[in-house]
Amino acid sequence: MAWRLRLVPEKTNIDFFRLQVVTFGISVLAVVLSLLSVAVLGLNFGVDFQGGTTIRTESTQSVDVGVYREAMGTLDLGDVSITQVFDPAFRDDQHVAMIRIEAQEGAEAATPEVIARVEAALKAVDPAITFPSVESVGPKVSSELIWSALLAIVAGSAGIWIYVWARFEWQFAVGTVAALIHDVVVTVGVFSLFQLKFDLTIVAALLTILGYSVNDTVVIFDRLRENLAKYKTMPLREMMNLTANETLSRTIMTASTTLISLTALLIFGGDVIRGFVFAMLFGVVIGTYSTLYVAKNIVLFLGLDRSDKTKGDKGGTKSTHEFANIDA
Amino acid sequence: MTATPLWKRLLILAICLWGIAASVPNLFYARVERHNDAEAAIAAADGVATPDQTAAKALWPDWVPSALMSLGLDLRGGAHLLAEVQVEDVYKARIDALWPEVRDKLRDLRDQVGNVRRQPSPDGVLRVSVSEPAGLPAALAAVQSLATPVVSLTGVGQNDIDVAVQGDAIVVQLSDAEKTATDGRTLQQSLEIIRRRVDEVGTREPTIQRQGTNRVLIQVPGIGSAAELKALIGTTAKLTFNAVVGRTTDAGAEAGARNLLLPSMDEPGVYYIVEETPVVSGDELTNAQPAFDQNNRPAVEFQFDSAGARKFGDYTAESIGKPFAIVLDDEVISAPTIQSHIPGGRGIITGSFTVEESTNLAVLLRAGALPAEMTFLEERTIGPELGQDSIDAGKTAAIVGMVAVVLYMIACYGWFGVMANIALTVNILILIAVLSTIGATLTLPGIAGIVLTMGMAVDANVLIYERIREELRDGRPPDRAIELGFERALSAITDSNVTAILTAVIMFAIGSGPVRGFAVTLGIGIVTSLFTAVYVTRFIIETWMAWRRPKSIQV
Numbered sequence: 001m002a003w004r005l006r007l008v009p010e011k012t013n014i015d016f017f018r019l020q021v022v023t024f025g026i027s028v029l030a031v032v033l034s035l036l037s038v039a040v041l042g043l044n045f046g047v048d049f050q051g052g053t054t055i056r057t058e059s060t061q062s063v064d065v066g067v068y069r070e071a072m073g074t075l076d077l078g079d080v081s082i083t084q085v086f087d088p089a090f091r092d093d094q095h096v097a098m099i100r101i102e103a104q105e106g107a108e109a110a111t112p113e114v115i116a117r118v119e120a121a122l123k124a125v126d127p128a129i130t131f132p133s134v135e136s137v138g139p140k141v142s143s144e145l146i147w148s149a150l151l152a153i154v155a156g157s158a159g160i161w162i163y164v165w166a167r168f169e170w171q172f173a174v175g176t177v178a179a180l181i182h183d184v185v186v187t188v189g190v191f192s193l194f195q196l197k198f199d200l201t202i203v204a205a206l207l208t209i210l211g212y213s214v215n216d217t218v219v220i221f222d223r224l225r226e227n228l229a230k231y232k233t234m235p236l237r238e239m240m241n242l243t244a245n246e247t248l249s250r251t252i253m254t255a256s257t258t259l260i261s262l263t264a265l266l267i268f269g270g271d272v273i274r275g276f277v278f279a280m281l282f283g284v285v286i287g288t289y290s291t292l293y294v295a296k297n298i299v300l301f302l303g304l305d306r307s308d309k310t311k312g313d314k315g316g317t318k319s320t321h322e323f324a325n326i327d328a
Numbered sequence: 329m330t331a332t333p334l335w336k337r338l339l340i341l342a343i344c345l346w347g348i349a350a351s352v353p354n355l356f357y358a359r360v361e362r363h364n365d366a367e368a369a370i371a372a373a374d375g376v377a378t379p380d381q382t383a384a385k386a387l388w389p390d391w392v393p394s395a396l397m398s399l400g401l402d403l404r405g406g407a408h409l410l411a412e413v414q415v416e417d418v419y420k421a422r423i424d425a426l427w428p429e430v431r432d433k434l435r436d437l438r439d440q441v442g443n444v445r446r447q448p449s450p451d452g453v454l455r456v457s458v459s460e461p462a463g464l465p466a467a468l469a470a471v472q473s474l475a476t477p478v479v480s481l482t483g484v485g486q487n488d489i490d491v492a493v494q495g496d497a498i499v500v501q502l503s504d505a506e507k508t509a510t511d512g513r514t515l516q517q518s519l520e521i522i523r524r525r526v527d528e529v530g531t532r533e534p535t536i537q538r539q540g541t542n543r544v545l546i547q548v549p550g551i552g553s554a555a556e557l558k559a560l561i562g563t564t565a566k567l568t569f570n571a572v573v574g575r576t577t578d579a580g581a582e583a584g585a586r587n588l589l590l591p592s593m594d595e596p597g598v599y600y601i602v603e604e605t606p607v608v609s610g611d612e613l614t615n616a617q618p619a620f621d622q623n624n625r626p627a628v629e630f631q632f633d634s635a636g637a638r639k640f641g642d643y644t645a646e647s648i649g650k651p652f653a654i655v656l657d658d659e660v661i662s663a664p665t666i667q668s669h670i671p672g673g674r675g676i677i678t679g680s681f682t683v684e685e686s687t688n689l690a691v692l693l694r695a696g697a698l699p700a701e702m703t704f705l706e707e708r709t710i711g712p713e714l715g716q717d718s719i720d721a722g723k724t725a726a727i728v729g730m731v732a733v734v735l736y737m738i739a740c741y742g743w744f745g746v747m748a749n750i751a752l753t754v755n756i757l758i759l760i761a762v763l764s765t766i767g768a769t770l771t772l773p774g775i776a777g778i779v780l781t782m783g784m785a786v787d788a789n790v791l792i793y794e795r796i797r798e799e800l801r802d803g804r805p806p807d808r809a810i811e812l813g814f815e816r817a818l819s820a821i822t823d824s825n826v827t828a829i830l831t832a833v834i835m836f837a838i839g840s841g842p843v844r845g846f847a848v849t850l851g852i853g854i855v856t857s858l859f860t861a862v863y864v865t866r867f868i869i870e871t872w873m874a875w876r877r878p879k880s881i882q883v
Contacts, residue, residue, distance in 0.1 A: 004882075005739035010801070056714070089721055112555055112707065132714035134554070138705040141410060145840070152838040159830045167823055201773055204835060204843040208780065208850065211831035215784075215824035219791065222820040250794040253740065254787040257733050261783035264729030265776055270721030272402070272714075273772055280780065 007256065008249040016244050016292055017237055017300070023293040027182055034189020041192050046199030049146045051103030051139035053115055056085075057122060059129040060093045068097065071125045075117055078102045087271040096271070103139045111136060149203040153184065156210050164214070168221055171302040176217050179295035183213045183287050187279055201276040209283030212258070216251060216291040221299075223247050228306065236304060240296050248292075255288045332870060340863050347758030350393045354760055360396055363388035395764040398533055399549070400771035400845055403719050405712030406549035407557040410705045413518050413542050415511045417700035419452035419502050422510065424605055426474070426489070426500060427454055433470045434458065441467045446586070447497060454500040461496050471498055478505045511541060517611075517699045518544060522561050544702070554707040562657075562698065567610030569640070570602035572651040572663055593659045594680045600660045602653045607643045611699070612636025618686045619676065626686035627678045637673025645669040656689070722775035729779045730756070737786060741793055744883045747868045748789040748861075755785050755860035759853050768852075771845030781853030787824070788861030791817040796883050806881040807873060814866055821862065828854050 047054050057063075063084045072080055078101070085096040101118065104111050115134055122129050137145075157177055165173035184206050191198050224243045231239060244251075262284065265277045332340075353360040366384035370377045377385070388394055401408055427446060434444040434456070442459030449455035458467050468491060475487035486505040491498060502510065515538050526534045526548055535547040551557050573587055576599050583589040583601045592598040612632050619629040632640055643652075644666050653663045654677050662679040681689065733752070737745035759778065763770065796813030804812065832851030835843055 004742060005736070010797075058713075089717070089724070112558070112704070116555070130711070130713075131709075132711035133709060135708040136554075136706070140412075141705040148838050148840070152834055152843075155838060156831045156834045159834060160827050163827055163830060200840070200843055201846075204773060204839065204846045207831050207835045207839075207843075208846075211828040211850075212784070214827040214831075215787070218823045218827060219820045222823050226816075226819075246798070247794075249797075250790050253790045253794070254784070257736060257786050257790070258780070258783035260732045260736055261729035261779050264732060265725045265779050268721060268725040268728055269776065269779075270718055270725075270772075272718055272721075273776055276773060276776060280776075 006249075007252050010249075012245045012248055013241075014245060014248070015241055016296065017241065020293075020297055024297050027290070027294050030186045030189070031182055034185045034192070037189050037192040041195065043188070043192050043198045044195040046197050047100070047135055047137045047142070048199040049142050049149070051137050051142040053101045053111065053118075053134065053136040055099045055101070055115065055118060055131055056133040057097045057099060057129050058132050059095050059126050061095065061126055061128055063095045063097045065097070067125050068099065068122060071121045072099075072118055075114075075121060077114065077118070078104070085271050087274075089268065089270055103137075103142075111138075145200065149200065152203060153206060153210070156207050157181070160210065160214050164218065164221075168225060169304060171299045171304055172221050174302060175295040175298040176214055176221070178298050179217055179287075179290040180210050180213055182290050182294050183209050183283055186286055187283050190282060191279070196278070197275055199275075201273065202279050205276050205279035205283065208280055209287055212280075212284055213287030213290060216254070216287055217295045219250065220244060220247050220291060220296065224296075228304070232306070236306075237300060240300060244292060244296065251288060251291065255284060258284050331874070332867065336863075337867060340867050343758065343859070344754050344864060347754060347761040350395065350761035350765055351757040353388070353392070353394050353396055354764060356388070357396060359387045360394050364394055364396065367394075393764075395767070397760065397763045397770040398767060399715070399719075400769045400774065401547055401549055401708070401710050401715075402772045403715045403722075403770060403775075404549040405710050405715040406547065407551045407554040408706070408708040408710075409546045409554055409557055409561075410539070410707075411544045411546065411561075411702040412705055413515060413544060414701045414703065415507075415514050415542050416452060418510055418514050419507065421699075422502060423452050423454045423500065427456075427605065429474055430454065430456055430471055430500065433474065434467055437463065437466055437470055449499075452501060455494075455497050456500070457497040464493055464496070464498070467498055468493055471500060478503065478509055514699045515542065515544070518702070521698055522546060525561055526557075543705070550712070553709045554704075555709075558704065558707075561702075567613070568606035568655045569608045570604075570606045570653045570655055571643075571647070572600055572602050572653050574601040575599070575651075575663070576601065588658075590653070590655060590658055590660050592663070593656075593661050600653050600663055602655065602660070606655075607652065608632060608636045608640050612639075616690045618683070618690045621676060621678045625678060626681040626683045627676050628681075628686050628690045629674070629676050632673030632675075634673070637671075640673055640675070641669065641671045661689075718772045718775075722772060722779075726775065726779050726782075729782055733782050733786065737789075741883055744793055744869075744881075747872065748786060748793070748865060750868055751789065751860040751865040752782065752785055754864055755853075755857050756782065758856045758860065759849070762852050762856065763849065768848050769845060770849070773843070773846035774849040777846045777849030777853060781850065781857060784828075785853065785857030785861065788817070788821045788857060789865055791820055792861065792865070793883050800881070800883065806878060810869060810873070810881075814862070818862070821858065825854055825858050 057068075065082045065084060068082050069080070080102075081100040083098050083100075085098055087096070090096065099118070099122075101114065104114055115136060119131055157180055160180065161173050161177045164176045187206060187209060188198075190196075191202065220243055223246060224240060227234075227239050227243050234242070259281065262277055262281045266274065266281060269277055362384045363386075366377075366381040370381055370385065431444060431446075434441055438444075440460065441463030444459075445457050447455040447457050456467075456471075458464065472487075472491045475489045475491065478486050478488050486503050488503060488506040488509075489500055490503045491500050493499070519536055519538055522544065523534075523536045526536065526546070533549060535545065537545045539545050546557065546561070548557055551560075570588075573584070576589075577597050579589075579591075579597075579599060581589055581599060581601065586604045587601050588604050590600050590602060592600060612635060613630055614633045615631040617629050619627050621627040647666050648668060649665065651663045651665045654661045661677060664678070677689070730752075734749045737748050737752075739745070741748065756778065759781065762768075768774075792813050795817045796809050799809035799812045799816075800806070829851055832847045832854065835847035836851065839847060
């Protein structure tokens, strides 16, 4: 027997519902806390969503936030935030900072004059400074971007709902979408709690989490559907445990390969997309959790109609029936 | 296990080979790019090549695929602008141009309507009062006769102007159908002019797109900053020829109604009072080129189209001895006196130009004026160094991620892991090949999409292998277990991938910029990984099984 790395033993018999009050409680609590956090702390919107300007500075001299702040102090720019950026990939003499300036009062559009003034002020204190990226978004566009981002997430969830409903039972669709909402809300909650920058790329990450989480959930549901046809009398709860255990090895395996590649991105991908990668990394972990502990619980709670007119006749499960016959 | 039919095997093999061939150029990015540039330059010059171009073209053989993934702004560096075109400007210009016609029409009816005066009104609205209220119906009919039907899909049966009576005045404005049609034309013209100006400086692959009803997205790789790009586009490079009312050195002089006070470009402190409604405007120019006047000073020669030539001819015929102003961007370039009737619409602009200035002015005139002002809603500049850093970081992450996933798969599935890895590699190559062939733009989130695809692509393999393991545990012989594994995993693979593609499509449809780049690589990545996991892996395993005929297998 050749050696194999096994994260999950060949046969597991975990009762995923044993602690269901606790796990489901934690999930509900996490969702509530996330919503509260967003309501109270708000999100640290990037310029995409709030308007304003971000300037990335790079210099061979080390960054002194105090000096930068002082240099811009006389410009009367309103709220200015300056953060130094660290990345393992930076050279020794590469010092990077991000300067964020709020949208200027009364300005509909981007404000190039302000950018020019800031750049001049910073050049005065550090002649070696360069500005590798400058992004300026007017308030008009940023509010539209928020709406289109929300629309994207709602449309994504709705599309998944319809697809799962069409391919499975409506209970599965409810379970899947509840799990998705759980994943997205908690991820947003984490961004709110730690005040991480929330911009357009984070929305892309959230949509990817939707895609990943639904992928994970649907694989288990697909197996559940197969088992429903195979074991007609087994209680639903037991069957769900059997299904989850049968697919556990795959669930963990796929989560780990995805996490491996995301970790490589997180470490080596540079600071520009770190927030984006972090959101996906977190989403994959929570998506795996919700697959095992949220989606199924809701289906179990809603119950399934197991009289024989079930989806067996619909396209997707035909093959299962055929093979069930071969097996017999 | 039942063997895949030969034609299918050949097709799979062909697709894989194509993927490898079409992704290879990206390995030699700089080389192929120079080859492609040279080829394009030679084609543009009708096959005439300089030695440099011939050398560059020889860097890459012609028979090898040469399509590359184009790099997005965040990777190449460059500037991004989102501009809103002030379409209302055009309404105002249109309505103002209507005034002389309305005046002439009503002048013909002087005995019925009395004196005609233009009253103050908001921009885009013409308010004309007549001194004889009894003549209003006749005046209304006369002005209405100026209307022409709008030719558009939605505006069938509508006229271009709405004429109404308000009190003792006639109010004229553009109809909604005409406004819509005008907006379309304004945007089209703005796009064309921006494109020509950006092309004049020869930057690579600029993106100039209309967005929504009145916006233009401009992305130019390789340009230093958004400010530079704006200077190139010019917010309002508007050329007009106006009648001169007077000349003054008083910056606060009262210009009078429907007149403008404009500074002179080369005489400091001198101002001209000109009529606001131009005689001819720059969009009636057909050509402009740098030239020299009779004193051998740099100048610009221009040629009007027939309508412009007629107007210019008529005007010069009746205004001999009077000065007229050549106005560019609200500055008087020069105000020569009309010496004689100028028929044929040819003319020359002299002023104190340098050769370079006259060349630039000619380019500006040839490219035409922007029909309306633009405000910039979004400006982004990404420096080329930051882009290079991002490419390097993305490369490192992709290589590390790939190696880690490959090792992990081998650790988990042994020989079958190796076969899955071959499929994974083919998958990445086909993904890159597809991106290159369709000319997709690779962005930093797009690289993240590729790296993520590596992680998720093996999912289908994992599903299949886990299923094969189960079937083996149930005591089935190897070939049967493999066949069942593939068959039974298919429904889960389909369902999970369809939902993932669904989210990618939605991201692409609704998202913008970085989100789109990500959606493209993710979506294509899902499709290619489906192909490689289901067909390529199966092909490899079948071939191996047929060759080794193992009595037992361990997955």
